[in-house]
Amino acid sequence: MYNSVFIPGKNWTLSLAELIAFLEIREYKFKILSFSKEYFIVRFEKKIDPSIIDGLGGIIKIGEIKATFSTDILDKAIVQKDKPSKKEIENIFADTTIIDDLISSTKKIFFGVSVYSSEKRFRKITKASQRFFGSIIKRKLSEQGQKSRFMGFSKDRKLPQLSHVEVLKKALISNNAELIIGIGKNKIWVSTTKAVHNPFEFQKRDVYKPIQRKIFGIPPRLAKTLINLSSCNQGNSLLDPFCGVGTILQEGLLTKSKVIGVDINPWCIKSAERNLEWLSKEYELTKPDYRVLQGDIKDLSKKIGYNEIDCVATEPDLGPALRQIPTTPYAKKIIMKLDNLYSIFLNETYKVLRKDGRCVFVTPYLKTRSGQIVTMNVDEKAKNIGFRRVFPFQRENFEKISSTKEEIL
Numbered sequence: 470m471y472n473s474v475f476i477p478g479k480n481w482t483l484s485l486a487e488l489i490a491f492l493e494i495r496e497y498k499f500k501i502l503s504f505s506k507e508y509f510i511v512r513f514e515k516k517i518d519p520s521i522i523d524g525l526g527g528i529i530k531i532g533e534i535k536a537t538f539s540t541d542i543l544d545k546a547i548v549q550k551d552k553p554s555k556k557e558i559e560n561i562f563a564d565t566t567i568i569d570d571l572i573s574s575t576k577k578i579f580f581g582v583s584v585y586s587s588e589k590r591f592r593k594i595t596k597a598s599q600r601f602f603g604s605i606i607k608r609k610l611s612e613q614g615q616k617s618r619f620m621g622f623s624k625d626r627k628l629p630q631l632s633h634v635e636v637l638k639k640a641l642i643s644n645n646a647e648l649i650i651g652i653g654k655n656k657i658w659v660s661t662t663k664a665v666h667n668p669f670e671f672q673k674r675d676v677y678k679p680i681q682r683k684i685f686g687i688p689p690r691l692a693k694t695l696i697n698l699s700s701c702n703q704g705n706s707l708l709d710p711f712c713g714v715g716t717i718l719q720e721g722l723l724t725k726s727k728v729i730g731v732d733i734n735p736w737c738i739k740s741a742e743r744n745l746e747w748l749s750k751e752y753e754l755t756k757p758d759y760r761v762l763q764g765d766i767k768d769l770s771k772k773i774g775y776n777e778i779d780c781v782a783t784e785p786d787l788g789p790a791l792r793q794i795p796t797t798p799y800a801k802k803i804i805m806k807l808d809n810l811y812s813i814f815l816n817e818t819y820k821v822l823r824k825d826g827r828c829v830f831v832t833p834y835l836k837t838r839s840g841q842i843v844t845m846n847v848d849e850k851a852k853n854i855g856f857r858r859v860f861p862f863q864r865e866n867f868e869k870i871s872s873t874k875e876e877i878l
């Protein structure tokens with residue numbers, strides 16, 4: 470059994486749902502042992518390739534668990550400054566490969582420690598824990614004659630955590646030189662970072678593609694998340710019926726799926742084509758499979774045919790770009806205007822999707838001046854057409870029966 474830690478992005482429930490869908494469709498054998506806003510612990514039957522991070526929009530870091538011990542011991546070591554507990558943790562470290570993995574040919578090892586606590590009451594000990602773990606490593610390295618430098622933080626840093634950009638810039642992955650410490654209610658998880666999200670690659674696809682659409686374009690990371698939530702895998706057909714300049718299609722091509730884009734706007738179609746051509750060259754894709762068609766959503770099934778598509782991931786029209794927070798009546802007007810478009814979209818998508826296909830889409834969510842949230846009731850519409858809503862957190866994927874719906878939502 471191999472345990473891994475996953476550090477999610479800001480919207481952690483979305484990240485968890487994406488991760489589960491990604492692992493399920495690729496038939497990984499896994500169980501979620503623990504999850505929180507800060508980190509997920511996942512047990513796998515086989516060792517995973519950490520480069521899967523490039524296929525995930527919502528995961529920031531992946532680490533390999535090297536040791537676990539009880540939270541009580543850390544609490545005693547840090548809060549009560551209990552010497553035997555400190556020694557116990559040091560011995561636990563000595564029993565792992567963490568130090569050996571760090572020893573390199575370089576004269577001086579540069580390493581960092583990031584601490585994440587899922588428990589509010591332990592947040593106050595994260596900074597002290599970070600220094601404590603750093604000093605253990607430094608001492609152990611020095612015992613082996615290895616000089617090292619611990620990457621400390623300035624006092625004003627709120628959380629003792631290295632960002633993925635820092636890990637990348639300091640090249641900490643190749644030297645196994647970042648430790649992730651997860652402080653949970655009962656357990657401490659010690660791991661070595663094996664991969665981090667590469668924002669520069671996503672940025673390249675976002676701002677260096679030939680044609681961009683600043684306000685209406687979806688960020689590539691979110692596009693990736695939608696694709697994963699649609700359970701899209703290599704070889705599947707993926708449709709974006711509101712493709713714009715093709716951001717979702719781009720991410721779909723990188724998943725090696727057969728992508729089809731439709732948009733009413735001829736300029737979007739030309740732009741999406743150019744962007745996909747660019748992506749295919751830039752990423753040296755062999756036989757990229759894409760089609761982009763101009764058309765109105767109302768004619769979708771006529772254009773695509775019935776039961777042709779495995780997955781739909783899309784960002785339909787979300788209404789006008791707003792310069793200021795709308796009033797509630799104005800927000801309601803926007804939603805009312807879009808209502809028919811969403812009905813047609815769901816009807817047509819139902820026809821083109823295979824019976825076991827999945828459709829994932831973004832809906833408008835407007836916060837108004839009075840603090841009210843105005844959204845569209847798509848659930849009812851979709852249900853009436855025949856769609857079944859998927860709950861992404863199924864019990865069988867979790868170690869503990871209790872850690873499902875109630876805890877997540």
Ligand SMILES: C[S@@+](CC[C@H](N)C(=O)[O-])C[C@H]1O[C@@H](n2cnc3c(N)ncnc32)[C@H](O)[C@@H]1O
Nearest residue numbers: 686687711712713714716732733734765766786
């Ligand atoms: C929010 S944008 C999608 C942007 C896209 N995700 C991107 O990254 O470029 C919505 C798109 O829906 C298209 N659209 C609006 N009404 C449509 C309709 N009736 N049929 C097909 N496409 C439509 C617009 O032209 C626009 O490109």
